[in-house]
Amino acid sequence: MKPKRNQIRGLAITPSVLADIKIILGSPPFRRDLLIEYLHLIQDNYNHISKAHLVALADCLKISLAEVHEVASFYHHFNLIQDSKQTTPNLTIRVCESMTCKMFGSEELSMNLKTNISNNIKLETVPCVGQCSNAPIAVVGQRVIEEATVENVLGCKSYTPQIPSYEKLAPYIASGGYGALKKCTDGILTRSAAVKLLSDSGLRGLGGAGFPAGKKWEIVRQQPSPRYLAVNIDEGEPGTFKDRTYLESKPHQFLEGMLIAAWAVEAHKCIIYLRDEYAACRQILIQEIKAISVAFPNGLPSIELRRGAGSYVCGEESAMIESIEGKRGIPRLRPPYIAANGIFGKPTLEHNLETLYRVTDVINHGSNFHASHGRHGRTGLISFSVSGRIMTPGMYLAPAGITLRELIDEYCNGMSPGHELKAYFPGGASGGILPASLADVPLDFDTLQEHDCFIGSAAIIVLSDHDNVASYAKNAMNFFAKESCGKCTPCRVGTKQASALMSARSWDINKLKNLATVMTDASICGLGQAAPNPMKSVIEYFKEEIS
Ligand SMILES: Cc1cc2nc3c(=O)[nH]c(=O)nc-3n(C[C@H](O)[C@H](O)[C@H](O)COP(=O)(O)O)c2cc1C
Numbered sequence: 001m002k003p004k005r006n007q008i009r010g011l012a013i014t015p016s017v018l019a020d021i022k023i024i025l026g027s028p029p030f031r032r033d034l035l036i037e038y039l040h041l042i043q044d045n046y047n048h049i050s051k052a053h054l055v056a057l058a059d060c061l062k063i064s065l066a067e068v069h070e071v072a073s074f075y076h077h078f079n080l081i082q083d084s085k086q087t088t089p090n091l092t093i094r095v096c097e098s099m100t101c102k103m104f105g106s107e108e109l110s111m112n113l114k115t116n117i118s119n120n121i122k123l124e125t126v127p128c129v130g131q132c133s134n135a136p137i138a139v140v141g142q143r144v145i146e147e148a149t150v151e152n153v154l155g156c157k158s159y160t161p162q163i164p165s166y167e168k169l170a171p172y173i174a175s176g177g178y179g180a181l182k183k184c185t186d187g188i189l190t191r192s193a194a195v196k197l198l199s200d201s202g203l204r205g206l207g208g209a210g211f212p213a214g215k216k217w218e219i220v221r222q223q224p225s226p227r228y229l230a231v232n233i234d235e236g237e238p239g240t241f242k243d244r245t246y247l248e249s250k251p252h253q254f255l256e257g258m259l260i261a262a263w264a265v266e267a268h269k270c271i272i273y274l275r276d277e278y279a280a281c282r283q284i285l286i287q288e289i290k291a292i293s294v295a296f297p298n299g300l301p302s303i304e305l306r307r308g309a310g311s312y313v314c315g316e317e318s319a320m321i322e323s324i325e326g327k328r329g330i331p332r333l334r335p336p337y338i339a340a341n342g343i344f345g346k347p348t349l350e351h352n353l354e355t356l357y358r359v360t361d362v363i364n365h366g367s368n369f370h371a372s373h374g375r376h377g378r379t380g381l382i383s384f385s386v387s388g389r390i391m392t393p394g395m396y397l398a399p400a401g402i403t404l405r406e407l408i409d410e411y412c413n414g415m416s417p418g419h420e421l422k423a424y425f426p427g428g429a430s431g432g433i434l435p436a437s438l439a440d441v442p443l444d445f446d447t448l449q450e451h452d453c454f455i456g457s458a459a460i461i462v463l464s465d466h467d468n469v470a471s472y473a474k475n476a477m478n479f480f481a482k483e484s485c486g487k488c489t490p491c492r493v494g495t496k497q498a499s500a501l502m503s504a505r506s507w508d509i510n511k512l513k514n515l516a517t518v519m520t521d522a523s524i525c526g527l528g529q530a531a532p533n534p535m536k537s538v539i540e541y542f543k544e545e546i547s
């Protein structure tokens with residue numbers, strides 16, 4: 001039976017809610033792919049999304065309530081409520097519970113906040129918000145509180161993001177910025193020459209997988225048009241904050257690289273997917289995209305900025321594309337690959353922010369720019385996000401192949417006083433854990449496999465003799481269990497089972513090893529495949545802590 005007018009499958013549309021929603025969403029036509037953007041608009045306005053809002057939104061988009069609900073409930077940042085009359089807190093305080101923040105007391109902070117906050121404040125524990133060098137971190141509304149304490153969190157009176165000082169368009173252009181793009185668009189460099197330059201530079205994707213960038217461009221260029229460029233600024237890997245650091249200091253170097261890549265593969269549209277946690281970056285991007293569209297009124301591809309909604313798996317490239325299309329961020333089965341079948345089924349070049357940032361360097365300085373750096377037989381540069389038990393945590397651009405010991409001594413001013421190196425995560429929560437005895441291994445793509453680890457996004461978390469390594473591996477597994485999208489059983493069930501087994505004082509090593517094998521072999525995306533890595537490292541290197 002067809003639903004009656006003013007009803008969506010038996011649920012009445014509230015005319016006043018529908019009218020309000022239409023004001024919030026702006027003028028029609030409403031786009032199905034903007035569903036997540038619309039949910040953000042509603043939530044920003046009311047601090048929650050009620051059932052009546054979902055019904056009205058479904059009506060605006062002419063889709064079923066079930067479709068709207070399944071998307072809204074997938075993302076952690078949407079606060080869904082049944083009844084719009086229900087009172088909801090008007091402020092949310094989020095406390096990061098990931099590894100580095102745990103190291104600096106986030107559990108105690110959460111407990112103490114819980115006993116001190118009033119009813120109109122919602123307290124949530126959340127995974128890494130990409131600010132690890134100033135742990136522990138709390139976020140009050142959208143205001144990041146570094147080295148958070150009960151006093152500075154409750155004393156915070158401004159809930160909007162603090163915008164750091166960064167290089168704006170005029171000084172960027174004054175120092176030669178957008179010269180590399182001009183070289184391309186003026187025909188000084190042909191598209192094939194640009195692709196060759198990139199291939200010769202050896203630049204590899206810096207989102208974690210390390211796929212050669214030039215090769216990716218070549219593959220996408222061979223696909224029929226129209227083509228898209230998608231930019232991945234989801235930066236959800238716990239411990240990683242390099243993309244934010246670049247965006248908050250030199251946004252135009254990234255934007256220039258993005259425009260060069262779009263030119264090279266003749267993409268008509270660039271879609272930038274930014275994690276919701278980076279509210280300051282969002283304002284910077286809105287402002288600077290506007291600035292370039294005024295400065296270069298002709299010939300720019302269209303640029304759209306999208307807002308993630310608190311889902312780590314959306315950093316996986318095909319999940320990100322699903323999310324861009326306004327769906328749940330569930331990774332696709334491959335083939336087909338996104339280079340041939342990406343956004344709306346069209347060929348898509350997807351890159352991490354830093355990869356595009358480096359493209360500008362390569363076009364400006366030539367293919368040797370990367371190859372001339374490196375150490376211990378490795379070539380290139382790596383942006384390490386370093387946090388934990390060191391004197392000066394931060395993001396450091398260092399030669400590929402540098403060892404952890406060198407990184408700590410030369411860039412981080414040594415270990416924190418009274419701390420002796422015990423272990424380190426070389427690649428965030430996914431990359432496994434290495435013991436101090438392997439602090440002299442060159443850090444790069446392909447150098448850590450023999451130790452069952454990988455460098456990924458180069459998020460280094462340093463642990464000392466004050467730390468129990470197994471408890472950090474468990475923290476990582478809990479994170480994967482919460483973030484698993486649930487599509488495949490080995491990941492959905494495996495992460496939860498492993499998490500439970502890792503809570504025991506003595507681990508059931510055989511069971512955990514079997515679980516690890518099934519998860520690695522049978523999960524369809526990198527989340528489930530990599531989730532067992534920290535646990536396997538503890539079994540290999542820190543048995544005394546778990547038996
Ligand atoms: C679970 C998961 C999360 C990921 N998160 C990110 C991310 O936050 N940012 C990113 O650039 N790549 C992330 N990736 C890697 C992307 O799938 C993809 O390889 C990358 O965006 C390609 O860009 P690149 O070639 O410039 O590295 C993730 C992969 C997986 C499996």
Ligand code: SF4
Binds near residue numbers: 489523
């Ligand atoms: S491995 Fe996990 S996160 Fe990836 S698709 Fe399967 S269930 Fe989803």
Ligand code: FES
Binds near residue numbers: 096102127132135239
């Ligand atoms: S901000 Fe807390 S671990 Fe990254």
